[in-house]
Amino acid sequence: MKKIVITTFLLISTIGFAQKYELGKVTVEELKEKTCPIDTSAAAAVLFSIGKSYFSLTTDRGFELVTEKYAKIKIYKKEGYDMANQSFMFYASGNEKIDVSKAFTYNLENNKIEKTKLSSSGEFIEKVNKYWSKKKITLPNVKEGSIIEFKFEVRSPYIDIPDWQFQTNVPVVYSEFTTVIPEYYIFNKQLKGYLTPVVKTETNTKSESFTTKDRSEGLLTKTTFDSETISYQEVKTIYTLQNIPALKEENYINNINNYKATILHELSGKRFPNRPYENFVMSWEDVVKGVYDSENFGSELNKTGYFEKDVDALLANTTTQDEKISAIFNYVKSRMNWNEYYGMYCDDGVKKAYQDKKGNVAEINLMLTAMLRYAGFEANPVIISTRSHGIALFPSKSAFNYVISGLELNNQILLMDATHKYSLPNILPTRDLNWFGRIVRKNGSSTEIDLMPKSNSKDIVSIMASINANGEVSGKIRDQYFDYNALIFRQIYNNIAKDSYIEKLEKEHQGLEIGEYEVQNSNDISKPIVENYRFTTTNAVEIIGDKMYLSPFLFFAKTENPFKQENREYPIDFSYPYQDKFNISLSIPEGYVVEVLPAPKVVSMPDELANFKYNITNNGNQIQLLYTLDINQAIIGAEVYEELKAFYKEMINKQTEKIVLKKV
Numbered sequence: 001m002k003k004i005v006i007t008t009f010l011l012i013s014t015i016g017f018a019q020k021y022e023l024g025k026v027t028v029e030e031l032k033e034k035t036c037p038i039d040t041s042a043a044a045a046v047l048f049s050i051g052k053s054y055f056s057l058t059t060d061r062g063f064e065l066v067t068e069k070y071a072k073i074k075i076y077k078k079e080g081y082d083m084a085n086q087s088f089m090f091y092a093s094g095n096e097k098i099d100v101s102k103a104f105t106y107n108l109e110n111n112k113i114e115k116t117k118l119s120s121s122g123e124f125i126e127k128v129n130k131y132w133s134k135k136k137i138t139l140p141n142v143k144e145g146s147i148i149e150f151k152f153e154v155r156s157p158y159i160d161i162p163d164w165q166f167q168t169n170v171p172v173v174y175s176e177f178t179t180v181i182p183e184y185y186i187f188n189k190q191l192k193g194y195l196t197p198v199v200k201t202e203t204n205t206k207s208e209s210f211t212t213k214d215r216s217e218g219l220l221t222k223t224t225f226d227s228e229t230i231s232y233q234e235v236k237t238i239y240t241l242q243n244i245p246a247l248k249e250e251n252y253i254n255n256i257n258n259y260k261a262t263i264l265h266e267l268s269g270k271r272f273p274n275r276p277y278e279n280f281v282m283s284w285e286d287v288v289k290g291v292y293d294s295e296n297f298g299s300e301l302n303k304t305g306y307f308e309k310d311v312d313a314l315l316a317n318t319t320t321q322d323e324k325i326s327a328i329f330n331y332v333k334s335r336m337n338w339n340e341y342y343g344m345y346c347d348d349g350v351k352k353a354y355q356d357k358k359g360n361v362a363e364i365n366l367m368l369t370a371m372l373r374y375a376g377f378e379a380n381p382v383i384i385s386t387r388s389h390g391i392a393l394f395p396s397k398s399a400f401n402y403v404i405s406g407l408e409l410n411n412q413i414l415l416m417d418a419t420h421k422y423s424l425p426n427i428l429p430t431r432d433l434n435w436f437g438r439i440v441r442k443n444g445s446s447t448e449i450d451l452m453p454k455s456n457s458k459d460i461v462s463i464m465a466s467i468n469a470n471g472e473v474s475g476k477i478r479d480q481y482f483d484y485n486a487l488i489f490r491q492i493y494n495n496i497a498k499d500s501y502i503e504k505l506e507k508e509h510q511g512l513e514i515g516e517y518e519v520q521n522s523n524d525i526s527k528p529i530v531e532n533y534r535f536t537t538t539n540a541v542e543i544i545g546d547k548m549y550l551s552p553f554l555f556f557a558k559t560e561n562p563f564k565q566e567n568r569e570y571p572i573d574f575s576y577p578y579q580d581k582f583n584i585s586l587s588i589p590e591g592y593v594v595e596v597l598p599a600p601k602v603v604s605m606p607d608e609l610a611n612f613k614y615n616i617t618n619n620g621n622q623i624q625l626l627y628t629l630d631i632n633q634a635i636i637g638a639e640v641y642e643e644l645k646a647f648y649k650e651m652i653n654k655q656t657e658k659i660v661l662k663k664v
Contacts, residue, residue, distance in 0.1 A: 021048040031108040044080025046172040054180035070151035084139040092133035103150040161265035172244040183233040186269040193261035197239040251562035288446035296345035338419035382406040384437035456579040457483035466587035471541035481529040509555040511539030546663035568641040584625040596660035
């Protein structure tokens with residue numbers, strides 16, 4: 001589970017200069033190129049991507065961070081048109097300034113290069129949340145064969161060097177990132193991913209001259225000018241990678257960005273002349289303390305006087321601990337509406353959120369935690385990183401982006417997230433299921449919390465069906481969904497019209513018709529979902545001469561192995577362990593007998609990571625199949641990929657294996 005490569009650099013000083021890559025240098029030969037030399041199947045390729053973060057010294061504001069990025073991209077196929085959409089995150093509420101320049105599209109028209117400039121209509125800002133925004137551009141006149149280029153520049157008063165991703169979802173011919181850091185700032189550097197860049201460093205002396213103006217008032221106004229020169233050392237570091245393969249999405253992966261070749265910088269200290277050294281190196285305890293000490297976290301958690309009367313009334317008719325927990329949790333879920341803002345800190349505060357019945361994730365789950373404490377429980381916030389945010393691998397102030405509630409009871413921790421209407425204790429929204437979080441206790445201590453579910457979520461399917469002489473199969477299906485399967489079903493089913501949902505099912509399986517469809521417990525989350533319907537399918541049986549061929553799984557059979565890659569470097573993430581169970585009874589048509597019946601089979605992976613059991617019998621005109629598949633671990637390491645791939649091959653072969661009926 002922990003095979004992600006994280007390398008901390010001890011940089012060795014060497015002197016070297018990277019080859020120059022410039023915008024505006026587009027040739028006819030480049031525009032005529034039909035395929036990418038390093039990946040002939042690629043729809044697009046980054047010819048070069050160059051970034052640089054350096055510090056600019058100003059007289060009034062001191063150092064500010066300047067980050068530049070410019071790139072040149074070749075479009076080979078229509079599927080690569082998305083590369084014309086580029087964006088750059090910036091801290092909108094923090095006086096960061098962003099600028100786009102040198103943005104052009106190049107095409108070959110009548111063997112001449114045509115250059116089209118980015119128009120103002122193709123440039124806009126998208127608000128991500130209260131703090132962050134994206135500068136987005138859409139390059140014009142993009143077609144197969146186009147080359148696009150652009151440059152972003154961000155000037156920031158904050159000393160936060162942005163992460164540089166060498167890899168993208170298309171191949172990259174050349175990627176380079178340079179940092180130029182004054183001696184006053186010390187950064188930790190971490191490399192994420194499976195590719196290691198070439199690193200070159202050099203140290204130089206930088207001199208900055210300033211002129212200050214002073215006006216004195218008297219009988220005569222006098223202006224004097226003073227000049228001052230400041231000299232300091234700065235370290236230039238260049239990271240380069242070439243011929244980088246595209247990082248392609250694979251099945252059962254939580255967030256592909258966890259594995260992109262990326263260089264990260266974290267400010268670890270400041271050492272200015274005539275000042276004491278400031279140490280910013282963080283442990284997990286430092287991260288937790290920093291979060292808890294924030295007035296938008298700890299202070300909000302400890303606020304009272306806004307919910308007590310309501311909770312007293314709520315608990316008046318409860319007696320057991322389970323009843324109290326359920327009453328409070330359900331009350332917060334039903335009263336509060338999540339505004340879909342992530343983050344560990346409150347925006348408007350818990351009191352206003354409670355009054356407005358709407359808030360961000362911190363306001364809702366800190367409120368839940370406070371209510372559980374008021375009811376006498378040992379409840380504490382749990383800070384986590386969502387799946388979309390990435391895995392929190394090392395202590396950092398940006399490691400986490402979300403908070404849930406953890407209730408410690410009987411040597412166990414019940415995890416709760418009241419932003420999701422269909423969640424239960426220890427049945428969290430799937431966005432929360434991202435390896436580990438940290439519980440934040442009142443005494444200032446913190447402990448790592450495993451977020452991944454341990455028990456298998458069941459899906460139990462019962463089918464009673466008959467086959468007629470024309471090969472048509474009809475019957476009844478009862479499908480029961482438990483735990484995470486039920487949560488996901490409700491999330492889909494309750495947000496779509498019933499007729500639309502049935503139509504969607506029928507479209508997924510050609511020749512399927514559904515009738516008498518009903519769902520039980522769609523809103524009663526204390527019970528499993530029960531789905532009942534009648535069906536007829538004309539596409540499950542193949543008739544050749546006097547024989548019928550069919551899979552007993554009918555339209556439920558898995559027909560394609562999701563694991564196609566020869567090798568895999570990333571863990572396989574199923575989100576949660578699960579069990580699929582089938583009890584299938586088929587009546588064969590009169591005048592037919594079973595000629596071939598698949599053999600029973602049991603297949604297991606090492607350490608019982610997964611297994612399936614297939615048992616089929618024939619008694620007269622009845623065929624009975626009992627089948628169980630168990631995936632017993634939410635995350636399976638890449639080191640057993642070959643075994644998992646082989647396991648799925650066996651499973652699919654068995655699910656698609658045919659029963660042969662012969663006419664007599």
